[in-house]
Amino acid sequence: MNNAYTRRVFLQRSLAMVSASSTLPLFLQRSAFAVDNPFEYRATASRAGVPEDRILVVVQLAGGNDGLNTVIPFGDAEYYKARPQIGVKKDQALKFKGKAGDGLALHPSLAPLMELYDEGLLSIIQGVGYPNPNRSHFKSTDIWHTASPESGGQGNGWIGRYFDNTCDGEPEPNLCISIGDKAPLATYGEKVQPVAFEDADLFRWVGDELHPDLAQAYQTINRAGVSGEVDEGSTAAFLMRTALDAQVSSDKIRAAMEQPTSVNYPGTKLASSLKMVASMIKAGLGTRVYYTTMGGFDTHAGQAGRHDRLMRDFAQAVGRFYQDLKNQGNDKRVCIMTFSEFGRRVKQNASAGTDHGTAAPMFVIGDMVKPGIHGAHPSLTKLDRNGDLVFHTDFRSVYASIIDQWMGASSKDVLGRKFEHVPIFEAKKVG
Amino acid sequence: MASTSLKPIAAKRFGYLEAQHLLNRAAFGGTPTQVQALVSMGPAKAVDYLVDYEKVDDAYLPSPDADADIWAPPSKEEQELRRKAYRENKEEARAKVQAIRQQKQGQDRRQLAKLQQWWVDRMIATPRPLQEKLTLLWHNHFAVNYRGCEDSYLLLQQNEMFRDHAHGSFADLARGIVRDPAMLVFLNNDQNNKRKPNENLARELMELFTLGVGNYTEQDIKQGARALTGYTRRDNDFHFNKGQHDPGTKTILGKTGKFNGDDFAELCLAHKACPRFVAYKLYKEFVADVPKLQHVAGEQKRMIGRLGYMVRHHKYRLKPVLKTVFRSEHFYDDAVRGSKIKSPVELTVGLVRTLNTPQRSGRLLTDAMRMMGQEVFNPPNVAGWPGGKSWVNTSTMFIRQNLATYLITGKPPFNSGWSRKQMNYDATALIGDLDKPTADAVVGRLSDVLLGSAATSQRRTQLRQFLKDHNDRVTNDTLIALLCLITAMPEYQLC
Structure with a gap:
């Protein structure tokens, strides 16, 4: 009796699933599946005990951000000797409270970051780089993206490999979203193809603007799901599912963007990217990694005013974004990581700018960080033969900490070998 | 059961959809008139026409307008400036050197954008579509990107090398690539010298260009790198730097000798894994979206094995292999048609x-x-x-x-x-030859032209409904609307 009942329920459910499978988009199918089935499908499998809803937001500062004018060693006379015109004045720099920040300060335009620091939400890693630094933008960017200095930046991206190592089967759509017209190398992998768009308004078909009558026919075609005329496992079926996923994602993403945000964002490019990210996080898109980029850091000439503006735009965007996440109640789910392909030369050049350099600080932001400044400021006198800072922390150590501790995956599998962790996380908050 | 036969398809089975499939795969599609022209030729001649493209005149196509000297060796003045900048550490000279470099970088990136457009235009305009398709295949096989060489002219030279040998011999492509300046820069072989060998090119030559993983050892890479020492470039040309070359004895892929880079390429070509690897690339490009070679299984694995045997038999000459594939029953099988995703x-x-x-x-x-x-x-x-x-x-x-x-x-x-x-587009030409352009006939024609064998009856019904909703009016506007709808179908991504 009991047995028969169970079986009937099971049959009904499996029938429901069969019909659902041809019409529902992939991720809805999976959530339906998860409700009914204890063997829940996992888009990305974190280590047991690590929540699946954690998010990483990457902010790339493209062009080579001047680390020395970001975290400023105002206590070191060498700094002002090397940078008579572009050195940030001691009385203007934002000094850190507490002993860890002795002689160090943030750029005056980084006030929103100093607020995060004071709230215990900012972790600064000093002197980050890699052996035999490459000073070409492209090459060094590729090295950071692939986490492979040995190969000169060849291969797939580290985020792509993270997904390769954690995804089974046909992955959910939108696991990785990059704001920009082309997905960065960091997000390339074997399994998950990064979703990239610059403007949510382009994340849709625009043919219906030709004539309103087209909209309905288009929707009928693209929301039909898998046609009974094609085999479920065929490429045609994959395309039909993706088309439906695209429609549903577009609805969600564009609806999310239309909602007012809880804070006002500045009109800068990074701010608008992060605003989009915040909206998508709020909409519960199921995305694990968001990637954003801010350009313009290649300050070879007339650096002072330009770098001030860059710092201001960067810090304001990140500050507002964090506040938005707090207001949403999503702040504890999100870890933000910033990097640049290299820092800049210690000595200013003849055009009151700086040339391509090497080591620089990285920021990791979130409720889960162990706040403070990790590692010593690189020496301004013991330089390499180009007059550049010598790194002491491999950037892959930072990646490894994030992959293992925050994302709950295995950095050894993703990065090819073990890297010592940097103590940037509060163990009890990431465990 | 799908056909795995490499025997030529019977002429009577070569209709519109078959000719269209041939054009989609061995070219970049074609107009209904062009498809009909191939149908009348029959499969054997149609394939000859596409593959023996050297017989087709393309002299009218514009040559790329490119400056070979953006990165020319520095002039006397520039050398003097650099000396001041770096030997004497003069700040002002450094700033000038920097400014010159930035100016050249800008110029080179603009040239790259121009070359990208030139190539796409050429693919659109060429009367030898297979030549461009193969050039793109070799670009993807011996992949070099601008990020890694930052010299647009070297990429153009490489592109011309691929085009020259596109349907010639794979062996010539492999021989060419170890002397190709863009590749030598991209894989750092310009830094490969006898004191400090760089293994990058040696590794990829075997792993990605000729043999595939599992067919060589780390020792082969080390020894191969020694053979490639001194293979560098001078300005835009290949240069053998004898002083940097390691002339000693090497053992590569089981053979021992005082090998140089050219010998190394020959050793790879002589290896039994190479023909199959080439066959795999051709199969992946023209027949099916197969996984990585080591994961290919079953019928597809056997097909690639047989094609590999042909590649070897024809000593890497590509034309006979391509012709066999394009004429084969297997190529026209239902399981093959409309199964690839368009790049x-x-x-x-x-x-x-x-x-x-x-x-x-x-x-x-x-x-x-x-x-x-x-x-x-x-x-x-x-x-x-x-x-x-x-x-x-x-x-x-x-x-x-x-x-x-x-x-x-x-x-x-x-x-x-x-x-x-x-808009400036007259879509009525697509239906001009229909006896009676009824709504049914029009939907049938457009779906044939754009979807070919990927069309389902559900889609035809949806399109038919759209026309019905517009009183079955067949005008340029409704035709354009249908074209937009068809190209927005998931199946339109197939070929």
């Missing part, structure tokens, strides 16, 4: 060539290709574009659909201020 280049160039759409902004086309994940001269890495399902996700699906709409109507995705004047 962004195939989608873009194919749509223009199939519908004969008017000239649109070249810049917009190359931008769209980049967003769809395929920027020519800039594959993501040395392994090239992975292809297949990786082309399509929720964002690229929209870009594909919007690009098609743009090509047909001239309406760019980002600009809502479109007017009909921008």
